[in-house]
Amino acid sequence: MNLKIDTRTTEGVTVVSCAGRIVFGDEASALRSELKTILNSSKKVVLDLSEVSYIDSGGLGTLVGVYSSARSAGADIKLAGLGQRVRDVLQITKLVTVFEVYDNAQKARAAFR
């Protein structure tokens, strides 16, 4: 598996840091189940993607999937620290207009206050 997920909650905001590749298969499944667990207890989530080198169409589907289910559960996921590749993909698919995107996790955390 090429994705490492690290979770830290402070002051009511959970920052989920991903490192590696978010691709169809184990990686996307791991991210999906991790976020599902987190959303049971936290309504404010920052997804820090600064260490993500690549996201494929399957990974993108997962990202939008968890985002939609978070929204319908009254929770919010903000994205932070997009690398060039992830930014390009979100740009082409116009998903930048869907997600709230911040330069880094700190700014995303601050936006929840």
Next chain:
Amino acid sequence: MAFAPTSKLTTESGSGVFPSLVLVQGEEQRLIPLKHSPFSVGRKVDKDLVIADPRVSRDHAKIVSEDGVFFLIDEGSKHGTFVNGQRVQRQKLERNDRLEFGVRDGAYVVFHPQHPTSNTAREFLSQISGLQISTDTTDLEKLTMFLEAARKLNTTGVLDEILVTLVETTLKLTRAERGYVFLKSEEGALRLAAGRNSKGEPLLDDKTISHSILEEAVNSASEYLVTDTSQSLDLAARRSIMAYDLRTVICIPLRKPQIQTRREPVTSETAPSTGGEIMGALYVDSRFATRDISSVSHDILRAVATEAASLVENARLVQAEEAARRYQQELAIASAMQQRLMEVHIPEVPFARVNGRNLPCKEIGGDFFDAVSTKDYFAVAVADVCGKGVSAALLANTLQGMIYSHLVARMPLAEIVAAVNLFFTQKHLGEKYATVVIARITPDGELEYVNCGHVPPLLISNHQVTRPEKGNLPVGLLAEATYESGTCRLQPGDRLLIVTDGVTEAENARGDFFENERLEKVASTSSSFEDILSSVANFCGGTPLTDDCTVVELVYTG
């Protein structure tokens, strides 16, 4: 560790020329016919035998046939190819050789195994002929007769006939009243598979059969041969023996024949009776003590059971092979149908033309394009469904059908993709979605396009490339998405080039992507869409495509 069977099973029946491989993984054994040469083994999905284990190299090894002799050749694998425990580069294969690929502690493959008593399932089926029966026979001759009969059974209803023959022959040998074969179901329960009385009439399971002996024989994997129950005290308590006055009961477990490798050599003493799991039992009983039973030696009856087990196993292999073959045929029909649906018939119109090409990286991909002509315009659609394989193909078919019919009905482009999005999101297809570009042009050069999450198309006019930027979300991701189309005017000779991200993300050995810059450069300098594909191929060198590549161009001729 997961093993995927090959999808290249041919429909020809076994000729006996090709040997078989048996994949042994723990308790499981799978027969894989070696129907063509070279037969490839590796981690890559297009291999004949795919072994999804990280210790297996992508191109691990191959088996080739040279003048009927088979060789195993290592293809430069990282962790080695082994025959009977020895690492090999190129090795002539003998029957029952044990082949291992990278993994030394897990599953292995046995080359062309020889069962203790029978050949492969196919060969077994091909043995058809008449049978000589003489009346005055000794027990051993009777046994030989039985074995002959069993071997030469015809192909129809293989398993049932084998079992009935087994029961009838055993009844003749023992002169017992009733005979049954029980086989274990997948859940482990014993089910009656065949029953006959001495007159040859079919019998059903009933309470008068000593189920306690049957189950004990199976559970303890040992034979029961009781010729006079009245003298056997420990049997007196058994209900059916008492109630129905059974005086003679024989019960012999049927063992699954073990496939032996050279690493675990077979000795004649251990071969037939040890090892194999119990697959059922042969049961014979009588209400009188027969002299014949005691005169037929124990060993002969055991040999009967061993042979029967082997025959049953072979018949099951044949049945499984048939089922797999039928399944492959169904898949082939579905695949052919999918391809026909995806075939593009480009209509001819006087003011424009469309060229397109799709390079799938796997058998079934998620890219497609289509072209539609109505009385007002000429339209082209390109889509990339996320994911690969059958699920992507299903979605691609649905998407193509919807887009086609909406275009024919001359719906506005934004409404078409909104309808598709509504359909996909309402069906809750999980995280499946598609990126789509639809463009349509009128005879006077008015171009309307809608881009849903797709790589922006390239508009090439006098070797100048522009990217019509108006874009929307992909279809199928978010129910609340809204869609807008864009317009521009084309001059005769202008071209609109639409590619999927398999083109821009084509990777070379260094890990670089083809990217938009290279795409725009080749698009501006060449006049043929074929140049785009050859440019991608040159860029990738030998690196295989990881995603489908589709290139479609719409040329406005005026």
